[in-house]
Amino acid sequence: MKDRVIFHVDVNSAFLSWSAVHALQHGASVDFREIPSVVGGNQATRHGIVLAKSIPSKEYGIKTGEPIIQAKQKCPGLVVVPPDYYCYERCSRAMNEILREYTDKVQIFSIDESFLDMTDTLHLFGNDPVEVATKIKDRIKNELGFTVSIGISDRNKLLAKMASELKKPDAVSTIYHNEIQSKMWPLPIRDLYMVGRATEKKLISMGITTIGDLANMDIEFVKYKLKPAWGTMLWNFSNGIEESPVKPEGSIPYIKGIGNSTTIKFDITEKKDAYKVLLSLTEMVAMRLRSVKYCCSVVSIWIRTNELSGYSHQKKLYVPTDETMKIYKSACRLFDEAWQGEPIRALGIRVSDLCSNDFVQLSLFENYSEKKRKLDRLVDGLRIEYGSHSIYRSCFLHSGFPPVTGGISEENNFVMTSIL
């Protein structure tokens, strides 16, 4: 197999580091990274979970994803910083600009992770991959103020990603193909990419506790136990086998679907309130859909009850659309069909089965479509220019609901896939 040079760059405690840097730049006297602190949502609006934590807060046993209240019980002096997604996007963009100076093959994998294919360009910056990665790491630290861990492999993205986990913060590690057995096999099975809680449980019941155990298992047995597709993938991963190329960002983002969801401040029991939240979410979803120049053919809604169980309902449209009101109407119908009447804690909308909006299929009875689409675009323009609250639908006035709802602002760079 031909040797390659793949880097995986991972920002250490990304949200927390970025918030800390931002605060320092604006005159803060403490560095959140050096005290027990977390980035977390607002408890009053029931968004209160830990999104990222500092290293000192780890010593209190605080975990990502746990409720803020619980974290405060573990550490009463805990500092809770609200998330600032605009700031995170700026930091992410700045980092990727630096990375692109080293190769044009940069794959933005998530807001805080990127892959670099350095195979053809490494020699321009040095001979030793570790030395070049160290330069990149130090440059990001000096110029942007936050630290990263870089993983290197001579084979593929999977090994580079596993390598970046080996040591942090502010570190460079390798897993070359001849280091798989010594560095990767002793790790607990849960550390393998794509092994979550459910799969871990299954594997342990099969007597597999380390990555090496899985690697040395009969693949047919693993396929039988975990289903063919999943079993093959994990067995390959445990043996360091993975072949996807580093995919640089094209002009049109590769997206399968777009969704937004929100936990509401109070439990919703009335349909008209649910409709308002659905409209507010649709505004965001449809705007994002138009911004990437797609139409959707499937609309789905998702309901989480106050008992925390969830269910979803979806339907294919006869004609693809990017119109806010069409998506909204469809979402309301789906809601009516699905809702069992329980108090609702959270609602979500998702559009999928995307196609280009280059030409819209004109359906016979819809003369006003073009007008409505122009109006949608006009509103998009105003919101991008003056903020999402600059233009309201009248039904939101004094309603207690925001006119637009959705987590991360602007178009984001989430491109998660199990095949890397």
Add this chain to the structure above:
DNA sequence: TCTGGGGTCCTAGGACCC
């Protein structure tokens, strides 16, 4: 451990067609 938000992929069952 009682819970945010944004994604992707896979699978199974039912409907429907030939």
Add this chain to the structure above:
DNA sequence: TCTGGGGTCCTAGGACCC
């Protein structure tokens, strides 16, 4: 007319990741 088989589409739900 009470019974085969295969293929595709649609939908719900599970599992996983950051």
